[in-house]
Amino acid sequence: MRIAIVGASGNAGAALLRRLQQQRERHPDSLELVGISRRLPDRSAAPYGGVEWHALDITDDDGGPLRAALAGVDAVVHLAWILQPNHDLAALHRTNVTGTANVLRAAREAGVGQVVCASSVGAYSSSAKEPRRTEEWPATGIPASHYSRHKAEQEDLLDRFEAENPAIAVARLRPALIFQSSAGSEIGRYFLGRLIPRLLPGQIRLPLLPIPAELVFQAVHADDAADAYWRILDRRAAGPFNVAAEPVVTPMELARLIHARRWLPIPLRFLRAAVDLSWRLRLQPTDAGWIAMAEGAPIMDTGRAREVLGWEPRVSSLDAIRQVLEGLGSGRGNTGSPPLKPRSRRQKR
Numbered sequence: 001m002r003i004a005i006v007g008a009s010g011n012a013g014a015a016l017l018r019r020l021q022q023q024r025e026r027h028p029d030s031l032e033l034v035g036i037s038r039r040l041p042d043r044s045a046a047p048y049g050g051v052e053w054h055a056l057d058i059t060d061d062d063g064g065p066l067r068a069a070l071a072g073v074d075a076v077v078h079l080a081w082i083l084q085p086n087h088d089l090a091a092l093h094r095t096n097v098t099g100t101a102n103v104l105r106a107a108r109e110a111g112v113g114q115v116v117c118a119s120s121v122g123a124y125s126s127s128a129k130e131p132r133r134t135e136e137w138p139a140t141g142i143p144a145s146h147y148s149r150h151k152a153e154q155e156d157l158l159d160r161f162e163a164e165n166p167a168i169a170v171a172r173l174r175p176a177l178i179f180q181s182s183a184g185s186e187i188g189r190y191f192l193g194r195l196i197p198r199l200l201p202g203q204i205r206l207p208l209l210p211i212p213a214e215l216v217f218q219a220v221h222a223d224d225a226a227d228a229y230w231r232i233l234d235r236r237a238a239g240p241f242n243v244a245a246e247p248v249v250t251p252m253e254l255a256r257l258i259h260a261r262r263w264l265p266i267p268l269r270f271l272r273a274a275v276d277l278s279w280r281l282r283l284q285p286t287d288a289g290w291i292a293m294a295e296g297a298p299i300m301d302t303g304r305a306r307e308v309l310g311w312e313p314r315v316s317s318l319d320a321i322r323q324v325l326e327g328l329g330s331g332r333g334n335t336g337s338p339p340l341k342p343r344s345r346r347q348k349r
Contacts, residue, residue, distance in 0.1 A: 001031055003233060004073045004112075006058060006103055007080030008035035008051070009337045011183040012118060012175075012229075015222035016077065017047040019230050024050075036069055037080075039338040048337070058099035066106040075114035075233050078103045083190045086285050089146055096150045097157070104161045112168065116232050117158055119172040119240070121218065123151035126296030129216050129248075133298040135174070135240040144292035162238075169238045175225045176218035176244035176300065179320040182334045183222065184327020185342045191286045209260040211251045212268040214295045218244035221315035221323070231309040242300035245313035245320060257321055268295060 003020065007013050017033070024031045033051045035041075040055045041048040054069040058080055070076060080103070082095045100117070107115050123139040141152030155172070162170040179187075220243055228243045247253070255263040268291070276288035305311040315323075334340040 001074045001233070002034065002072055003031060004034035004036060004070055004076045006036045006076060006078045007118075009037040009039065009041045009048070010079060010339045011180065011186060011222060012178055012225060013037070013079050014047060014182070014334060014337060014340060015178075015180060015226035016079070016229050017051065018223065019226040021047050021050065023230065034069060034073060036066070041337045045334065045337075058102050059094050060102070063102055063106050063109075066102060067110050070106050070110035070112055073107075073110065073112050075116065076103065076107050076112050077116045077118075077229055077233070079118045081118065083147070084285060086279070086287055087282075092146065093150060097153045100154050100157055104157060108161075108165055108168070114169040114233065114236055115161070115171070116229060117154070117170075117172045119155055119158075119174045120147075120151050121174055121176050121242075121244070121297050121300055122148045122293050123155050123174060124298050124300075127298035129299050132301040133242075134301045135242055135304055137298060139174075139240075142293050142296045145289035146287075147289065148293050148297075169236050171232045171238050172240050173225070173228055173232070174240055174242050174300065175228075176220045176317070178222050178225050179219055179324035180222035181323040181327035182340055184324050184330065186340050187324060188328045191290075192284060206258050206260045208262060208264055209251065209255040209258065210264040210266045211254065212271055212295075213251060213265045214268050215291075216248060216250050216299070217294060217297065218248055218299060219317040219320050220245045220313060221320040224311075224313040224315055224320075227314075228305060228309060228311050231311055235309065237308055239304075241305045241309065241311075242302045243305055243311070243313075244300050244302055245315060245317040247317060248299055249317055249321065253318060254321075257318060257325065 005013055005016060008017060020031055020033055035051040035053045038057055040053050043049050056065045058066060080099060082092060085091055125138045125140045126142050127133055139152060139155040142148040158170060158172055225243055251263050272288045272291045275291055278284050279287045
């Protein structure tokens, strides 16, 4: 099987490459891997060796280079998505939504037989945290979040593509927040900026955690998400799949993770206002839409992934968060990947 991964050098892409490399080690010559990214990784660093790499921009209207990269491919996994620059919605839409449309068009024109796309829990419309929602819950987004709106647009593109191309197996993974230790520096840059992570100690400990009670969410380790992608590819499965580990993460659980002496519930409107003001002043890069999405995102039922794919997470949600917090505090990353590059020694504390 020849598999192309669009966005192969990022957080989920690196984990998927590790999983596919493991599969290839067990069954030599069973897989050919094609990596597509804007910036090429260091192919001497794991897991980027043994991959045919193409450096290209999926926003290119011509589509010729992308179509050429997908020639002869059996399946394409589309993971490319950008979170910054958060103040430039046009740039985000161009890569995330138009880029997805370009990948789907190139896959069809190249004769690819299977398309697997990274969606998100953020694609779902607003919901109470109980009961848990299956894949039948509307994936129409949360209007206050540009990330959620764009994921909903991506879902609509996939719906139309699936209807127009019945011979192509189309699947979408809707994971919870994806964490691993090597993503610590990347997540710090995307959500906290370049200054705040430098001020964090190696082990993050707070005496008090002020956080709204409504911020209840799910998480999954990148390796477990990657295993779900592989199982979809291996089974040529189609349709949507929710992916998340247990337990559901509450503010109390977060307080325990960072060894806070107590959790202080604060009104959600205070956090939303503080985030919005600091974003508008460009003190940090995360807009208040992320708070709206955290409040409204449902807790997902993962029964379909377990039943259809035989998928079970090996890492708990709390251990996945623990790993990324350690990576964030230490400035850990992957030296071979531009998106996952660690903080420099000069920046570490």
